[in-house]
Amino acid sequence: MQKNTTITPPVAITPAAEPPMRLADQAVAVEPFTAFATLGRGEPAPDWLTREVTSAWGLDPERTRLALIAVSENATFRVEVDAHPHAVLRVHRPGYVDPAQIRSELQWVRSLGEDVDISVPDVVPRADGELLHTFNRGSADGAPAGEAPWHMVAFAFVQGAVLEDIIDVLPDPSSYYRRIGRATAEFHRHAENWQPPLGFDRFQWRVQDMIGRSSRWGDWRAAPMQPQQHQILQAAEAAAVKQVQLGAPTHQGWGLIHADLRPSNIMMHQDRLTVIDFDDCGYGWFLYDFASALSFIEHEPYAGQIAREWIIGYRSVRELTAEDLRFACALSMLRRLTMLGWTTTHRRDALPPEIWDAQLPGSVEVAQRYLESPSWLLS
Incomplete structure (x- = not known):
């Protein structure tokens, strides 16, 4: 059997439902990486x-x-x-x-x-x-x-600095999200026209890979929280899942995506941007890359501005409708929960301390805003 053989799911798949499982999707959710648990950043390898x-x-x-x-x-x-x-x-x-x-x-x-x-x-x-x-x-x-x-x-080795580390001191920081949006659209256009070689196999980013017990990076419910916080997050999850289950917009459907194209995965050298770290790439909704671009910062006051800049850049290459944007906001809510789950299976030093500490309260804030207005991020 070839690695990219499709497995028939136990229920019928309709255009409004998720794509069928691939062999790559059978991997268990990630467990904490303990082999280098005692190794700090900058320390020599064993x-x-x-x-x-x-x-x-x-x-x-x-x-x-x-x-x-x-x-x-x-x-x-x-x-x-x-x-x-x-x-x-x-x-x-x-x-x-x-x-x-x-x-x-x-x-x-x-x-x-x-x-x-x-x-x-x-x-x-x-x-x-x-x-x-x-x-x-x-x-x-x-x-x-x-x-x-x-x-x-x-x-x-790519010369330069990680964009995330310097973006705040650059002139017009939000404009770089316009460049990220454009680059993302170029990748999507390539994915639509590229014929993968025989045996090509990457996992998928379906709802069950983002959230829940079988999620790839951990269930957000495992994060320590108060009952009221859990209730708010649960309600936002249900609302976002319902929106996603309505189906991806036809022309912005499903394909090969980077799945983590944000400033921490972009190097900058003399105004040249290099996209790195494709290890999360797989098959997903194209607009999941919009959600990924805002990872960890959706609760920040400037999130709406950079989201709009991303959209301007993307639209310079590919069309986005109002329906697409509603769908993108639902995926952003799910991505926020995905990354909250991520904190339950990863080291604290995988993120700057202030970003790590903001994940639970920031997620609750994002959930409250989403429940009040599903398109709040673009308001």
């Missing part, structure tokens, strides 16, 4: 990882240093040779995605780099030309019995 990387990529271990950037769905490390940046290594969480799904991501990134006038990072192959490295960690290196194989890929 010896077993450095040995594996230098051997696979043909680097001199005496001249190579790996330093942790972040731990989220995966762990990313800055690879330096002779104290100069060389690459960014992504170490995939064992069991989270399989080799076919990782290779599929790399295929899409390469296609975007060839076909779209938007900068994306180059993939750095191993010394033997392979793009993906798979290995098994030994028990001497702390591997528990039955641990799944590890997978790693490397990307060329």
Whole structure:
């Protein structure tokens, strides 16, 4: 059976319902990534990882240093040779995605780099030309019995600063969301016209992947909260799900999306933007990328302004109707709950402290506004 074979769902699927399950969607929800639990940002990688990387990529271990950037769905490390940046290594969480799904991501990134006038990072192959490295960690290196194989890929180091870190000091910060909206629309146009190679397989972003017990990153209900907060969030979830179940607008339907295209995943160098971190890419509603662009900041006073800037940029490439925008606002509400669930399965240092601390109260605020006016974000 091919990896992208469609599985017939237990109930009939209509145009207004969600697309059928794919094999990639059978993965269990993410568990906390414990292999690097004691490693802080900027600290050197464990010896077993450095040995594996230098051997696979043909680097001199005496001249190579790996330093942790972040731990989220995966762990990313800055690879330096002779104290100069060389690459960014992504170490995939064992069991989270399989080799076919990782290779599929790399295929899409390469296609975007060839076909779209938007900068994306180059993939750095191993010394033997392979793009993906798979290995098994030994028990001497702390591997528990039955641990799944590890997978790693490397990307060329991108010069510049993370847009999220500098956007507040740039002239007209909200205008960068216009550029993000335009880039997103270019990606969607590419996805509509691109023919994936045989065996291409990425997971989907359906409602059950965003929220609930089977959600990919954790159920928001697991976050500590007061009963009144739970009641408000539950009501907003029900209202947003009802709107989504009415069906995606026909011309803004379902396709391959980045699923996390926001300033933290964009590098800026001399006014040039490079989109990075495609590890969440998969099949979803195109307008889920609108929701993702506002992740963690929907409650902020400036959220409406940057949402409108995003829409202006998107509309410079693709049409958006009033119906589309109502649908986008519902997805934004669900995304907020998705990321609240995300905090139940991820490290606190995966986010700046002030953003982490705002997730529950900010989510309740967003839910209240959504219940009062489903299109409040664009009012």
